Amino acid sequence: MNAPVPTPTAPLDAPTVSVTLLGRDHAGVTARLFEVVAPYEVEVIDVEQIVLRGRLVLAVLLTEPADREAFERSVADVASELDMDHDVSYGQGDNRGRRRGRSHVTVLGAPLLPSQFSAVTAQIAAAGGNIDRIVRMARYPVTAIDLDVSGAAPEALRRALALEAARQGVDVAVQPLGIHQHAQRLVVMDVDSTLIQGEVIEMIAAYAGCEKEVAEVTAAAMRGELDFADSLRERVALLEGVDVSVLGAVYESIQLAPGARTMIRTLKRLGYRFALVSGGFTQIIDTLAADLGIDYWAANTLEVRDGRLTGRVAGPVIDRAGKAAALRRFAEQAGITVANTVAIGDGANDLDMLAEAGLGIAFNAKPAVRDAADASLSVPYLDAIVFLLGITREEIEAADAEVAETDPQPGDGAR
Structure with a gap:
């Protein structure tokens, strides 16, 4: 016969006690502390623990014991036994859930300086936010720190931190915390200057002797100064007569963005799916998608006749609206809601796609896109x-x- 499931007995506004231990990290600290406080018939409300360079900070929030004096002696004794410093403090009504307006804030810097982190956290406080939890996500190739924040509206917090990030020269991302974060996701990426380094059309143009002219039009289009479809046709017209064999040579010269393979294989292990949506060309994208194990892709097609480029695009152009439509189409095919998609891009023709996705990420993007x-x-x-x-x-x-040993993966540059 199963034992009855215990239910919390203390009301949410019941008095609480906070116990903190600080000292050298070693095995058994957490177990020993809870062993010592167990006889006082307290309930566990919250636990936070961090280890930094061999130093442990353990903070425990419990319902208040009936015998404060005996409880404090027990904590002091176990702290002495473990050769750690301790603190005991009492409060009222601090065992409720986190405040409304919960956000996940990620700060990235290379390097990340104390002055920068101070400025970002000061803006969180100014927006009415409280930092509930901090954890390091990475030390290289960038330092990435995650903060769980409550009490500030995510949109207001995003605006405030975007301005501060620009002033400080760091990256700050703000995402509302919610159950959707745990849903399977579809990642939809731009290709040129996002997944790969450089622009494919400029690489082809180098063989046609018009790289500079094409690059100037590309840059204006990515800034949003020209209509993308018109600019693409203008650039492709300059490629008329290029031997189709050049496309194979261009593909062989492509370099992925650092970390691209790492990102794809890591997220695929977690069930993510990937799509490429490119203003580039199927003659390149088809092979790239196959090499990387991409699930879905869409791109423009260069018209070829008698083994040479005609200077025209075959079929409709994948432009700004076309990218957003492709994202919706791929999400439907994957059985994933648009709210659970991630879009990554750098140019003005990515704006609709970034706005459509549940999370739009500007990657080394133009100012308007950022x-x-x-x-x-x-x-x-x-x-x-x-x-x-x-x-x-x-x-x-x-x-x-x-x-x-059992599933070797392709290299990813330095990582």
Whole structure:
């Protein structure tokens, strides 16, 4: 016969006691503290623990014991036994749930300086936020720190921190905390200057002797100064007569963004799906998607006749609206709500896609795109995106080590 399930007996506004231990980290500290306080018939309300350079901070929130004096002696005795400092303090009504307006804030810097972190956390306080939890997500190639914040409206917090991040030269991402964060996601990426370094059309143009002219039009289009479809046709017209074999050579010269393979394999292990939505060309994207194990993709197609480019695009152009439509289509095919999609891009033609997604990330983007996106990364490492999704560098490395012998993965540059 199963034992009855105990239910909490203390009301939410009952008096509480906070116990903190600080000292050298060693095995059994947590178990010993709870063993000592157990006879006082208190309930566990909250526990926080951190280890930094071998120093342990353990903070426990309990309902208030009936015999304060005896309780404090027991805590002092166990702290002495463990050679740790301790603190005991009492409060009232602090055992309720976190305040409304909960956000997940990620701060990234390379390096991350104390003055920068101070400025960001000061803005959180100014917005009415309280930092409930802090944890490091990564030490390299960037320092990434996660903060769980309550008490501030996520949108207001995002606006305030975006301005502060720009002043401080760091990246700050704000996401509302909620159950949707744990849902399976679809990641939809731009390709040129996002998944790969550089622009494919400019690489082709180099063979046609018009790279500079094409690059100037590309830059204006990415800033949103030109209509993308018109600018694409203008640039493609300059490629007329280029031998189709050039496309194979261009593909061989492509370099992925640092961390691209790491990001893809890490998230695929967790059930994420990936899509590429590109203003580039199927002659490149088809092969790239196959090489990386991408689930869905859409791109433009260069018209070819007699083994040479005609200077025209075959079929409709995948432009700004087309990218957003592709995101919706791929989400439907994957059986994932649009709210559980992540979009990553850098140019003006990515704006609708970034706005449509549940989380839009500007990656080394133009100013207008950074301002419009939910989050912005200015570091060149694509795998920094996994830190925004709650995955630590240590977890990535542990997963890689676990499968290294049975499931070797392609290299990813320095990482």
